[in-house]
Amino acid sequence: MQNSNPEKIIATWIVLAxxxxxxxxxxxxxxxxxxxxxxxxxxxxxxxNPEIIQDWMPSTVYNQVLNKFEIYxxxxxxTSATITVKDNKVTQNNKGGLExxxxxxxxxxxxxxxxxxxxxxxxxxxxxxxxxxxQIAAPLDKSGETIFENFDSLSAVGLSSVQVNQIQEALNGxxxxxASIVVNPSSITPGKSNIPNQFVxxxxxxxxxxxxxxxxxxxxxxxxxxILNQDGRQLLDTGVVDTSVNP
Amino acid sequence: xxxxxxxxxxxxxxxVTVAVICILLVFLRFFGYGHVAFSLPxxxxxxxxxxxxxxxxxxxxxxxxxxxxxxxxxxxxxQKVSVSYFQTTTYKPxxxxxxxxxxxxxxxxxxxxxxxxxxxxEQWFINDxxxxxxxxxxxxxxxxxxxxxxxxxxGYSDNGGYPHNVTNLPGSVxxxxxxxxxxxxxx
Numbered sequence: 438m439q440n441s442n443p444e445k446i447i448a449t450w451i452v453l454a455x456x457x458x459x460x461x462x463x464x465x466x467x468x469x470x471x472x473x474x475x476x477x478x479x480x481x482x483x484x485x486n487p488e489i490i491q492d493w494m495p496s497t498v499y500n501q502v503l504n505k506f507e508i509y510x511x512x513x514x515x516t517s518a519t520i521t522v523k524d525n526k527v528t529q530n531n532k533g534g535l536e537x538x539x540x541x542x543x544x545x546x547x548x549x550x551x552x553x554x555x556x557x558x559x560x561x562x563x564x565x566x567x568x569x570x571x572q573i574a575a576p577l578d579k580s581g582e583t584i585f586e587n588f589d590s591l592s593a594v595g596l597s598s599v600q601v602n603q604i605q606e607a608l609n610g611x612x613x614x615x616a617s618i619v620v621n622p623s624s625i626t627p628g629k630s631n632i633p634n635q636f637v638x639x640x641x642x643x644x645x646x647x648x649x650x651x652x653x654x655x656x657x658x659x660x661x662x663x664i665l666n667q668d669g670r671q672l673l674d675t676g677v678v679d680t681s682v683n684p
Numbered sequence: 685x686x687x688x689x690x691x692x693x694x695x696x697x698x699x700v701t702v703a704v705i706c707i708l709l710v711f712l713r714f715f716g717y718g719h720v721a722f723s724l725p726x727x728x729x730x731x732x733x734x735x736x737x738x739x740x741x742x743x744x745x746x747x748x749x750x751x752x753x754x755x756x757x758x759x760x761x762x763q764k765v766s767v768s769y770f771q772t773t774t775y776k777p778x779x780x781x782x783x784x785x786x787x788x789x790x791x792x793x794x795x796x797x798x799x800x801x802x803x804x805x806e807q808w809f810i811n812d813x814x815x816x817x818x819x820x821x822x823x824x825x826x827x828x829x830x831x832x833x834x835x836x837x838x839g840y841s842d843n844g845g846y847p848h849n850v851t852n853l854p855g856s857v858x859x860x861x862x863x864x865x866x867x868x869x870x871x
Contacts, residue, residue, distance in 0.1 A: 446693045453694060453702045460706035464713045470744045471733040488752055488760035488834070492782070493790055496835055525762055533789060533800035554793030561793045 481517040482507050489522040493535050498554050498563045505565045505572040506539060506550070518543055555593050555622070562593035564622045571623060583609050583616050590622040594638055597658040604653060607663045607675045612644045619643045630654060717743045718767035720751075723776035727812040728755040729834075741772075753777055756812045756831035759786075788819055791829045791836040803827070805864065809856050814839065816860040818868070826864035828857050 484503070491499050510518060523538035530536065532553075539548045551566040565572045585608075588601050596604075608618050624641040638653045642665075650666040654677075665673035721741040722730055730737050731752040732744075744767045753761045758779040765775055782790075784803040792801060804824065806817035813831045818824035819841070828840035838846045840853055840861055850858040 443691060446691050449694050450691070453699065456706050457702055460709040464709040467713060468745060469747050470717075471735040471737075471749065473733045473750070486752075486762040488754060488762060491835070492760050493786065495791065495793065495837075498793070529786065529789065529800070531800060533785075533793075535789075554789070556793035563793075 482510065482520055483518075484520045484522065486522050486525060489525050490527055490535075490537060493527050493529070494552065494554055494563075495561055498552065498561060501563050502550070502552055502565055506548070506567065509548075509567050509572060515541070515544065523547060553623070555590070562587075562590040562622060564590075571621070583612065583618060585618050587620040587622050590620055590625055591638065591640070591653075594625055594627045595636065596638065596653065596655065596661070599659050600653070600655055600661040603661045603675075603678045604651075604663050607673070607678070608642065608644070608665075611665065611673050616645050617643075712769070716746070716769055718746055718769055719743055719772040720749075720765060720767060721772055721774045723774060724753060725755060725758065725779070727757060728753050728779075751775065753779065754834050755779065756787075756815075756836070757782060757808075784815075784817070787815060787829060787836055788827075791838050792819070807860050809860070810854060814854065814857045816857055816864065818864060819843075824868075826861050826868055828853060828861050 482503070487499070490502070494502070506520070510516075518541045521540045521542070523540040527535055527537040535552045535554070537550050539550055540546070541548075549566075549568050551569075553564040555562045555564070585605055588605060591601050591604065592598065605618075609616075612618055619642065621641045621643060624639075626639050628637045628639075629635070630637045635654055635656050638655075640651050640653075642649050642651050647667070649672070652664045652666075654662045654664075660677055660679040661675075662677045663673065663675045664671060719741055724730070730742075731754065732742070732749050734750070734752075746767050746769050748764050748766050751763055751765050759782055761777045761779065763777060765773060767773060784806055785800060788801040788803050800821070801819060802821065803815075803817040803819050806815060808815055815829045815831075815836075817827060819827040825842050826840070827838065827843075829836050830839035831837075839857070840847055840850065842848050850861050853861060
């Protein structure tokens, strides 16, 4: 073929190239069905297969598990991560506790998770272990207010919010300002006393780095008596505090 | 004298090739799909890349998709599935039946005071979205569980703060609960 009219030839090439580009653009207008949702900029940690553990626990507990794990990651300087439930697998032990592993591809690490979901008269609370350690609040600096952790576990065994507040106030008075007061959920043991209609709950509480044994006695929903011991010595007895009598 | 460059004129072959490519691209744009056919229990729901779909057979662009199956009676599955042009993939995952203890665990929690929960005398209602039975351990009590928004919840129980008004339950569920309550009262 002769190159008789260069401008016409260039125009022909341009038409052909334009046609290809347009057709390719048309093709790309629907390159996928059901595109994956874009990762949210607000969420630093995302679980790729959450339904695997959601099948096993109430949604409130699932949120607690994620929250505790995120706090754990932040404390270990992992500020963002994609999290996978390893092998899509959850197992339940004889006592009903749940065990599974979280895997983070970014650092190629596996975290052994164990979750005990406690239920007392419809109120659930959870003990969450990561690599065998119960997740409780870390000691905080003394500049802030007193920090209370895991007191919802006491609600789960029958104490009313009024009684939980009474116990928090008593412990706050006992501890120094800015203390970290942590109820250890796995230690909570409810029972009945020798006095008719009186209930007893015993548990251990960590105030900063010190461990104490606590006993709460109560009959109704507005009264409580807290006794605090350490190494066999009684350090505190609030007597019966009844908000309905002394508001 | 500077060398001159000559631009070849596109011949018939080039023009036909471009035309064929264009037609092919446009054709694939409008007709280039594969299909995934689901072989699942009636109560299962399908999620593709986090989008809920309801059809038994679905048309998809070629590629790889995250497919999640959720069901009240089976554990969820999560798998990647590849779809090719003009091919139908039948998706039939190995679903594992949820033990009743796992369903009760999902709704009420599991351990702590009384150990692993379980259910006996179970009855299913309304496309497997309601489950009625006696929940233990300890003194088993009549309980109705409801599967809603991919989650098992307590719809009726005499235990503590749960709903315990049978009039709020669907008729068949309420009847089953009443029967269990009467049987429980006799014991």
